[in-house]
Amino acid sequence: MQSIYKALTEIVDEEFVSNQKEELYIYSQDPGMMEPHEPDYVVMPKTTEEVQRIVKLANEEKIPIVPVGGALSLSGLVIPHQGGIVMDLRRMDQVLEVNEESRYIVFEAGVTTGKLKAYLDKFHPSLRFSVPDAPPSATVVGNIVIHGQGRLTQQYGFNSDMVTGLEIVLPTGEVCKIGSGSISPYWFSLAPLPDLAGLFLGWFGTTGVITKMGLKLYPNKKLRDIEVFLVQDPDLVPDVIHRATHTEMSEDIFTGAQPYPPVFKDIIMIGILLTGDSEEELEFKRKMIWNALRCHIDSKEGGFMAMTPEIKQELLEMPTSSTTRFADVMKGGGFEYCGPIIPVEKFPEAFRSLLEITSKYGITFGHAGRVIGRSHCMMFSFGYPFNRADPDNIERTKNALHDTNVVSLDIGGVPWKPETPAQKMILERMDKNTLDLMLRIKKVLDPNGIMNPGNWEVE
Numbered sequence: 001m002q003s004i005y006k007a008l009t010e011i012v013d014e015e016f017v018s019n020q021k022e023e024l025y026i027y028s029q030d031p032g033m034m035e036p037h038e039p040d041y042v043v044m045p046k047t048t049e050e051v052q053r054i055v056k057l058a059n060e061e062k063i064p065i066v067p068v069g070g071a072l073s074l075s076g077l078v079i080p081h082q083g084g085i086v087m088d089l090r091r092m093d094q095v096l097e098v099n100e101e102s103r104y105i106v107f108e109a110g111v112t113t114g115k116l117k118a119y120l121d122k123f124h125p126s127l128r129f130s131v132p133d134a135p136p137s138a139t140v141v142g143n144i145v146i147h148g149q150g151r152l153t154q155q156y157g158f159n160s161d162m163v164t165g166l167e168i169v170l171p172t173g174e175v176c177k178i179g180s181g182s183i184s185p186y187w188f189s190l191a192p193l194p195d196l197a198g199l200f201l202g203w204f205g206t207t208g209v210i211t212k213m214g215l216k217l218y219p220n221k222k223l224r225d226i227e228v229f230l231v232q233d234p235d236l237v238p239d240v241i242h243r244a245t246h247t248e249m250s251e252d253i254f255t256g257a258q259p260y261p262p263v264f265k266d267i268i269m270i271g272i273l274l275t276g277d278s279e280e281e282l283e284f285k286r287k288m289i290w291n292a293l294r295c296h297i298d299s300k301e302g303g304f305m306a307m308t309p310e311i312k313q314e315l316l317e318m319p320t321s322s323t324t325r326f327a328d329v330m331k332g333g334g335f336e337y338c339g340p341i342i343p344v345e346k347f348p349e350a351f352r353s354l355l356e357i358t359s360k361y362g363i364t365f366g367h368a369g370r371v372i373g374r375s376h377c378m379m380f381s382f383g384y385p386f387n388r389a390d391p392d393n394i395e396r397t398k399n400a401l402h403d404t405n406v407v408s409l410d411i412g413g414v415p416w417k418p419e420t421p422a423q424k425m426i427l428e429r430m431d432k433n434t435l436d437l438m439l440r441i442k443k444v445l446d447p448n449g450i451m452n453p454g455n456w457e458v459e
């Protein structure tokens with residue numbers, strides 16, 4: 001083990017290699033339900049070449065490698081289940097290129113969502129990317145590897161649909177580029193080449209380490225506003241979403257529900273964000289949305305919420321801090337943020353299941369959902385804060401998590417960023433030939449099975 005440590009310090013400055021207990025401890029867990037497991041080493045490379053040399057070493061020695069971004073995916077995806085090397089990529093934090101005319105950006109794997117937003121606000125204020133509501137220390141690449149969603153998802157799809165190029169270190173150590181960047185100096189698009197990005201997105205770092213990424217940027221409108229539509233009947237939500245997305249006027253549409261404070265109990269919020277370069281543009285969009293939902297107002301089944309400027313400001317925050325605050329509502333630092341991607345018409349079933357499960361196990365919840373594309377589907381989160389110091393609370397939340405994954409699949413959804421037990425449920429239900437294809441791809445790319453073992457595996 002000492003020889004691996006020494007080999008790592010020959011690749012990366014000793015200051016950025018550790019096998020010290022207190023540092024291994026930090027990388028052994030996340031706030032979710034998965035059992036902690038310590039790595040043997042933590043290493044923080046600065047360059048693609050260093051990543052390449054570490055991966056080659058690990059492949060020769062058959063040591064597991066777990067790529068880590070902000071470690072905020074919360075479902076054990078960065079827990080080194082079989083030990084080995086945790087590769088923390090946050091020192092690779094350079095923005096490499098912004099193409100204003102073709103609206104794309106190229107950056108390194110450790111760039112955080114907070115840094116990218118601050119960078120664009122400062123140097124390219126007319127451009128923006130799809131910021132998720134995760135804490136700003138989450139990385140853009142980590143978010144995209146798990147098919148995350150952000151503020152532009154309702155207009156343009158999953159954040160991973162916005163990728164224009166990748167640089168990858170394969171598990172066998174070769175560096176390759178994906179997309180137009182593989183034959184041109186310009187990283188503008190994955191098409192018209194065969195879409196090899198799919199070999200790495202959604203795979204949780206089990207097929208290679210992304211070292212650089214190209215991403216679409218979008219116009220940053222000067223003004224933003226929000227309307228919040230309230231209903232009590234979950235059956236109405238798909239129709240509200242369908243009508244609102246038909247207008248093509250919104251930037252982002254989210255759903256929210258929680259039992260506390262009591263004033264929110266039994267209410268489902270549908271937040272509709274709007275942008276414009278002038279008050280007239282905003283007013284036009286507002287009117288379109290109001291007209292689209294007029295029937296539900298007239299029937300008194302729903303209505304827009306009056307908001308103080310303070311509440312509005314909070315809802316317009318990007319990323320919003322309220323989810324992060326809610327995550328620790330039980331104190332003790334536990335938060336399961338699970339749930340599936342579902343067809344929008346399944347909202348009522350998912351919502352009723354959420355109420356049933358939380359009532360069965362006597363736990364609290366926060367629901368947040370986000371419409372993906374023109375209501376092509378939605379993310380429906382079952383957010384369960386829990387107290388790590390309370391074994392009973394942990395046990396009940398664990399059972400709730402299990403039931404949530406079963407229900408998610410039963411209603412026709414697909415658990416998002418699933419932890420290992422949910423990954424197994426997915427693989428068990430998957431079409432057998434598709435599963436076989438996945439396993440063959442994995443075997444070809446990672447013959448020694450070193451990349452993030454424990455994920456997307458069939459025993």
Ligand SMILES: Cc1cc2nc3c(=O)[nH]c(=O)nc-3n(C[C@H](O)[C@H](O)[C@H](O)COP(=O)(O)OP(=O)(O)OC[C@H]3O[C@@H](n4cnc5c(N)ncnc54)[C@H](O)[C@@H]3O)c2cc1C
Nearest residue numbers: 069070071072073132133134138139142143148149205210
């Ligand atoms: C309060 C709160 C709110 C949230 N809101 C949102 C939201 O609005 N939208 C959303 O999408 N998510 C949200 N999340 C979930 C999650 O925090 C984000 O998706 C986050 O961006 C994940 O990025 P990360 O850097 O933490 O990824 P990590 O957890 O570090 O990594 C995620 C996965 O990607 C792999 N990986 C990381 N980097 C690489 C790489 N360079 N190459 C190969 N594989 C890699 C890891 O091995 C792991 O499997 C939220 C989380 C919290 C706590």
